[in-house]
Amino acid sequence: MTPRLSLTLASLLLCSSTLAAPTKPMTDFQRFTSYPFMERGYREAQKDNWAEVERLTRHVLGRVPNNNEARALLAEALAHQRRYKEAEAIAEDLDDNPEHADALLELRLTWIEQDPPAQSQVEAWLADSQGQQRVRLWQAYSVSLAKFGGAAKALEWLNQLPVRDDGMVLRMTRANFAEQLRNWGETIDQLQPLAEKGELPPQDWQRLANAYIQQVDEKGLNKLLASAPSQEAATHARLAMANRAIAMGHNQQAERWLQSLPTDQLQHPEQRRQLWELAREGDDAALVRQLSNELQRPCLETVDWLSHKDLKLAREQLGQCEARDNPRSYAILKQRLYGDPAQPPQPRTAAQWEQRYRQTGDLAALEQATFMLLERGQTEHGRQLLENAYDRRQGRLTPSLLQRLGNLYARNDGPLDTPRMLALVPRVDAATRGQLLARLAEAGQCNAVRKAIPANPSEAGQYRALGRCAMPDRPGEAVVYYQAAER
Incomplete structure (x- = not known):
């Protein structure tokens, strides 16, 4: 046999012994001689120097063919070099030692992460796999x-x-x-x-x-x-359903979910405000009066709303109001409820009130004119009057007129005039502001919503609008905002 042939045969025998998987335990001497190379191999693995890891582990296996630790590290090195078939063959030859039981699995996971194999290959693996x-x-x-x-x-x-x-x-x-x-x-x-x-x-x-x-x-x-x-999880779900129903315009449904809250939660001021808004939308006069007083809403504001829904309750409420708070509004409401003659004689139609407003600039006349127009369904004309007054006075209208204009924009059937709505946001009360932000959020105007809300929100309506904008792409963020709205 020639020297070249002998060398070739020796090399083949060495490779064969390297890739075998004997189960004979290593001696202490074999562990001792393997340690320096294995320790260096792990250091190189931390550096992602997988070619060097391969060289070192093959060197160890050439000396100690039954070193399963080196065999497992070699399989890992080959996998990271995308030589998956070679790595799989080596991993399959490992013995049943629990220490190396997951070597084949880890190889396949690396394979999937780096170069996803065909679906059929993965399903074949799954067919032969169990449990975790x-x-x-x-x-x-x-x-x-x-x-x-x-x-x-x-x-x-x-x-x-x-x-x-x-x-x-x-x-x-x-x-x-x-x-x-x-x-x-x-x-x-x-x-x-x-x-x-x-x-x-x-x-x-x-x-x-x-x-x-x-x-x-x-x-x-x-x-x-x-x-x-948990009770907390159930409460959050009920609140989220109520807010979703409000966003969808299902006010009666929203009211049911709010009233299903635990008693202590239902007494929270924010939930009372939500119920108040829903009661107004649903024309529940008795509940509106009760909640208005609990929330310390302006007395004459409550009378104004009740005067269009329930005269008896409106008259009872007027008896609790102080005329000195707003003498003009008090006189107008008293005339509306009791028909007392006004001095001078008051106009009786929307057109007459509008004429008086145009002649005198009296905002109380504008209040009456727009109220009557809206009551008769002439929403567009009423809104135009309010917009013109708003522009002419550079936004300096009474709180009730600002709220009326805001309510028109907050309605689902109202115009989506984003610039005007944003201008109104800082001028109206918190409840109306929340309705405006909710309308913008539901319409997808989330950039405008975020622009209108300060960096540190302080109102529940602001948090609810931010929560609506976070849904459904970021449900976790939405939950945080809805939780903040509850506090």
Whole structure:
């Protein structure tokens, strides 16, 4: 045999011994001689110098073929160099030592992270995997699919995976991707069966509650509330549903959810203000009067509103007001409620009040004219009168006129005049300001909303508008804002 042939054969034998996987334990001497090279190999691995790690581990295996630690590190080095087939062959030859049980799994996870293999390859791995190893494989591959193809692709793949003993985790992962896609129906389909079995962790309970809230599904949320992880979580869900109903214009629904709050929460001033706004929208005169007094709203303002809904209650309320607070408004309201003759004789029609306003500039006349116009459904004309007065006086109108103009813009059927609405925001009371911000937020004018709200919000309406703007893309941020609105 020639020297060259002998050398070649020796090399082949060395390679063969290097890639074998004997199970014979190492002696103390073998560990001692391996240590310097393994220690250096780990240092090089920390530097991502995988070629050097490969060289060092192959050197160790050439001396100590039964060093499984070196074999596992070699498989890792090959994987990081994208030589996956070689790495897989080495990892598969490792013995059953628990210390190296996950070497093949870690290789496949690295493979998926760096160069995602074909779907068929991953599914073949899954078919041969059990328990937590299987979960880690499909979790890693779904993240890779989402990274390179979007959440929809990841969800589509997860939906076709057969369920084993990982059904709970699989459903929660599907729901996570469905929520990212704002696919609320799919989110509910995945999590509802777990909720019925009482298997939802708090975070996924909140995810399912949010899906019901986004779809304004009262029946679904009511059923889910029975399994709330805490009283606080249930309260937050009820408040979120109320705010969602308000944003959708479902005021009676919103009122029901607010009234379902625990008694101590319902006594919170912010919830009382919300109920007051909803009661006004729903023309609930008795509740409006009760809440107006509890919230210390201006007495004559309450009489003004009641005078169009319930004369008896309006007269009772007027008896609690002080005429000296606003003599002119008091006289106008008293005449409206009792028909007392005014001196001089007061106009009786909207046109007459408008004429008096144009002749005298009397804002009380404008108050009456616009009230009567709105009462008769002549909203456009009333709004134009208010806008002209606002422009002519550079915004210096009475609080009630500013509030009336703000309420017109806050209505869903009103014009979305963003510049005027922003100009009104700092001039009106907090309740009207909150309605204006809510209208802008619901219309998608979130840049304008953020511009109108100071860096440190102080009003519940401001927090609710910010919360609406955060939904549904940033539900976690929205929850923070809604919680702030409660305080």
